[in-house]
Amino acid sequence: MVGLENLGFRMNATRTSAPDIAIIGGGYAGMAAAMTLAEHGIRCTVFEAGKVLGGRARQINLPELTQPVDNGQHLLLGAYHTTLKLIDSLHPAGTAYLRLPLQLHTHNGLQLKATRLPAPLNTAWALLTAKGISWSERWHAARFLQQSNTAVQGSVSELLASQPASLRTKLWEPLCLAALNTPPTEASAQVFLNVLHDSLLRHGTDSDLILPRMDLSSLFPAAAGRHILAQGSEVITSQRISAIEPDDKGYRILDRHFRAVILAMAPQHLPALLRPHPALHASLHAAESLSYQSIATVYLQYPPHIRLPQPLTGLLHAHAQWIFDRSHTHDQRGLMAAVCSVPPLSGNALQQAVVRELQQYLDLPARPEWVRTIHEKRATFSCHAALTRPAQRTAWTNFYLAGDITHHHYPATLEAATQSGVQCATQIIRNT
Numbered sequence: 001m002v003g004l005e006n007l008g009f010r011m012n013a014t015r016t017s018a019p020d021i022a023i024i025g026g027g028y029a030g031m032a033a034a035m036t037l038a039e040h041g042i043r044c045t046v047f048e049a050g051k052v053l054g055g056r057a058r059q060i061n062l063p064e065l066t067q068p069v070d071n072g073q074h075l076l077l078g079a080y081h082t083t084l085k086l087i088d089s090l091h092p093a094g095t096a097y098l099r100l101p102l103q104l105h106t107h108n109g110l111q112l113k114a115t116r117l118p119a120p121l122n123t124a125w126a127l128l129t130a131k132g133i134s135w136s137e138r139w140h141a142a143r144f145l146q147q148s149n150t151a152v153q154g155s156v157s158e159l160l161a162s163q164p165a166s167l168r169t170k171l172w173e174p175l176c177l178a179a180l181n182t183p184p185t186e187a188s189a190q191v192f193l194n195v196l197h198d199s200l201l202r203h204g205t206d207s208d209l210i211l212p213r214m215d216l217s218s219l220f221p222a223a224a225g226r227h228i229l230a231q232g233s234e235v236i237t238s239q240r241i242s243a244i245e246p247d248d249k250g251y252r253i254l255d256r257h258f259r260a261v262i263l264a265m266a267p268q269h270l271p272a273l274l275r276p277h278p279a280l281h282a283s284l285h286a287a288e289s290l291s292y293q294s295i296a297t298v299y300l301q302y303p304p305h306i307r308l309p310q311p312l313t314g315l316l317h318a319h320a321q322w323i324f325d326r327s328h329t330h331d332q333r334g335l336m337a338a339v340c341s342v343p344p345l346s347g348n349a350l351q352q353a354v355v356r357e358l359q360q361y362l363d364l365p366a367r368p369e370w371v372r373t374i375h376e377k378r379a380t381f382s383c384h385a386a387l388t389r390p391a392q393r394t395a396w397t398n399f400y401l402a403g404d405i406t407h408h409h410y411p412a413t414l415e416a417a418t419q420s421g422v423q424c425a426t427q428i429i430r431n432t
């Protein structure tokens with residue numbers, strides 16, 4: 001990974017004027033906005049508070065490893081059309097990620113694998129040939145999916161009330177937690193159905209599992225940074241913006257003038273910039289009304305010959321719900337990333353529980369060589385049934401909010417983030 005600090009992000013010296021569009025936040029949303037502007041020949045300045053681009057999907061370095069890992073192991077889906085198109089535009093084919101037909105393998109024998117058929121035949125095939133679920137459960141699951149194109153209210157638990165308890169606990173509830181990072185008792189039934197519909201019933205490859213082959217900064221935001229730099233834009237890292245003032249030309253940031261601004265920050269960072277401006281208080285109140293859910297990724301290093309049969313294995317009723325074997329994707333042999341959504345434990349207690357689970361369920365050694373946990377306390381907004389999201393358009397002209405929270409269809413995902421960035425940039429292009 002080329003660190004952004006090594007890229008010399010400054011204004012392209014051959015240009016006479018500075019860009020007049022500011023993007024605050026260099027996560028997936030901000031960099032998708034910057035790429036969209038660049039595609040239309042419009043230059044921008046990206047201000048990023050962190051040392052590297054990526055925000056909640058970024059590379060980190062662990063002292064034990066020479067190669068970077070991620071602040072949290074991510075999984076993408078074939079339905080992430082916007083994100084994948086952006087990634088594909090920046091990397092040679094086949095190098096950025098591993099694409100697999102939908103498959104679920106859990107430690108207690110549930111196995112489900114789609115084939116390359118058009119949707120919904122691929123999903124029907126996966127259900128028909130699944131192992132570990134009864135014929136009655138298959139029938140109930142198929143019936144349930146048929147209603148995924150309808151408008152619903154309430155929580156996922158309410159939505160699942162008519163499903164057999166066994167199917168809820170081994171299939172739907174783990175999928176809900178994985179997709180929405182919110183417990184089914186609180187999670188929005190509508191957003192859950194949106195995800196199921198878009199990934200399982202639209203196009204055959206939308207249900208594909210997409211596993212990054214590189215760290216999450218290199219996958220998109222750092223590559224996008226290099227790309228827009230070459231087009232005359234600026235990316236300024238380690239630069240937190242603490243004030244924005246409207247003026248007669250648009251907006252003033254750090255004593256520079258911009259005609260348009262996109263705030264592409266996580267919602268918890270919005271209030272500091274919005275509060276001083278009463279005209280923006282509708283956006284402020286929406287951001288302040290949110291609650292958050294955590295995700296811990298426990299990295300466990302085992303001897304290099306240890307390898308799981310699949311890159312991704314599910315554990316039921318465990319603290320670690322999904323185990324990614326990074327030897328399949330990153331050439332990090334013996335390295336497992338255990339993803340714990342909304343974990344009730346933290347610190348040593350969580351680590352010890354995960355080590356025990358991997359020993360008990362996957363037969364891995366009782367003592368890994370080392371274990372490290374990255375616990376993101378505000379990994380995602382809580383995607384509950386009564387969620388009110390801030391709008392992208394604000395009371396100020398040419399002043400937009402991007403970021404996963406502003407995308408009304410999806411939970412906190414990379415796709416919600418990139419689509420929101422593209423949408424805000426498109427508004428600015430239309431106004432140009």
Ligand SMILES: Cc1cc2nc3c(=O)[nH]c(=O)nc-3n(C[C@H](O)[C@H](O)[C@H](O)COP(=O)(O)OP(=O)(O)OC[C@H]3O[C@@H](n4cnc5c(N)ncnc54)[C@H](O)[C@@H]3O)c2cc1C
Pocket residue numbers: 024025026027028029030047048049050053054055056057071072073074075076239240241242264265266269295296297376378379380402403404405412413414415417
């Ligand atoms: C551990 C973990 C696991 C996840 N797993 C998945 C997954 O498997 N699949 C999936 O699709 N999604 C997953 N997500 C969610 C996904 O990462 C987010 O939805 C997405 O990254 C949000 O992108 P964003 O650009 O909207 O916001 P952010 O990534 O939060 O980007 C905002 C950026 O703004 C910067 N910033 C904030 N304030 C300022 C300021 N004042 N000045 C300058 N810069 C500022 C921040 O430093 C940050 O870089 C996961 C998230 C976490 C944390």
